[in-house]
Amino acid sequence: MSSLRTEGLTKSFGGVLAVNGVTVELRDGAINGLIGPNGSGKTTFFNIVTGLIRPDSGRVLYRDREITRHSPHRIAHAGIGRTFQLCRVFPRLTVLENMLVAVRRTRLRELMAGLRDAGETERARHWLRRMGIEHLEEAEARDLSYGQQKLLELAAVLMAEPDLVLLDEPAGGVNPALIDRITGLVRDLNAEGRTFLVVEHNMDMVMGMCDHVIVFDRGAPIAEGPPAEVREDPRVLEAYLGV
Numbered sequence: 039m040s041s042l043r044t045e046g047l048t049k050s051f052g053g054v055l056a057v058n059g060v061t062v063e064l065r066d067g068a069i070n071g072l073i074g075p076n077g078s079g080k081t082t083f084f085n086i087v088t089g090l091i092r093p094d095s096g097r098v099l100y101r102d103r104e105i106t107r108h109s110p111h112r113i114a115h116a117g118i119g120r121t122f123q124l125c126r127v128f129p130r131l132t133v134l135e136n137m138l139v140a141v142r143r144t145r146l147r148e149l150m151a152g153l154r155d156a157g158e159t160e161r162a163r164h165w166l167r168r169m170g171i172e173h174l175e176e177a178e179a180r181d182l183s184y185g186q187q188k189l190l191e192l193a194a195v196l197m198a199e200p201d202l203v204l205l206d207e208p209a210g211g212v213n214p215a216l217i218d219r220i221t222g223l224v225r226d227l228n229a230e231g232r233t234f235l236v237v238e239h240n241m242d243m244v245m246g247m248c249d250h251v252i253v254f255d256r257g258a259p260i261a262e263g264p265p266a267e268v269r270e271d272p273r274v275l276e277a278y279l280g281v
């Protein structure tokens with residue numbers, strides 16, 4: 039059984055068919071890559087799976103239960119975490135506050151009043167250490183570099199202990215040293231049992247990190263398989279090169 043699968047997902051914006059009948063299954067326990075030319079529907083697919091966009095038709099199933107059209111909060115609660123293409127953190131909260139808000143958005147006022155749960159603070163520090171940014175816990179998020187903000191965003195996602203993590207362009211706007219660090223972290227987190235789905239334009243990262251790659255073109259999957267196979271697939275070359 040695949041933990042996440044979709045059946046015939048379709049979404050159009052006006053006249054643009056962004057996602058066109060997508061039926062895919064993720065490999066459980068793997069680092070799955072999702073690649074494709076600009077505008078091929080990858081982010082829209084992510085947004086449908088995580089409840090930010092409602093599909094026109096089709097279904098999303100997680101652990102054989104339908105989660106189509108569930109709220110983002112409910113989907114996160116079911117065990118699916120995600121990061122965003124343009125990293126999302128609360129700029130005026132400290133690093134530690136960002137971590138705590140991630141698990142208790144509804145109790146923001148208490149948090150701001152200084153009522154911190156010791157267990158959660160410890161867990162937050164654990165993830166910050168794993169990301170290598172524990173020394174920044176009292177810094178405001180807006181004072182972090184973009185790469186550090188990406189690490190914070192991932193750490194905050196992990197506070198909810200997701201089994202499946204969707205990463206939208208983790209290498210985007212990040213320097214090569216940090217790309218290596220993020221790659222290493224994803225591998226470690228995967229080795230601990232988390233499944234990943236990674237949208238990424240950096241082919242070195244995709245080819246070096248992913249076990250299984252799905253390729254979208256014009257809103258639908260055109261190929262999938264191990265990175266080395268996908269890279270040689272004529273349909274994939276055609277989609278990218280337009281030949």
Ligand SMILES: Nc1ncnc2c1ncn2[C@@H]1O[C@H](COP(=O)(O)OP(=O)(O)OP(=O)(O)O)[C@@H](O)[C@H]1O
Nearest residue numbers: 051054055056074075076077078079080081082083
């Ligand atoms: N909110 C929207 N309103 C109108 N059109 C949209 C919207 N979101 C996406 N689209 C269109 O849907 C298509 C798929 O876009 P999407 O962002 O999902 O592709 P992508 O593969 O993630 O692209 P990229 O690699 O550039 O991020 C594109 O033609 C895009 O212009």
